[in-house]
Amino acid sequence: MQELGTGLMLICSSVHPKALGGIDRAADDLNALGDVAIERGLLVGYEALAWGTHVIDHRDAWEILRGARTTRASV
Secondary structure: OOOOOEEEEEEEEEOOOOOOOOOOHHHHHHHHHHHHHHHHHEEEEEEEEOOOOOOHHHHHHHHHHHOOOOOOOOO
16 A cells, blocks of 8 residues: 555455355454554545445445444444
8 A cells, every 4th residue: 555655445245155154254454454454544444345245235335334443433
């Protein structure tokens, strides 16, 4: 992101059939990415794709965001 000169990256849920899944796994991964981003002054967004392999609607996306430590910024 820094090399590209952008301060925001949008992450989407996966549609790959062999993607590792689960709400907890996605929340943990998003949280880890957020930790790296915040150390560098960067922002990360998350989009759940309706046709995703494991995350298929807004309720799943909300649970992922709740599971990640979103208290650093507003959702």
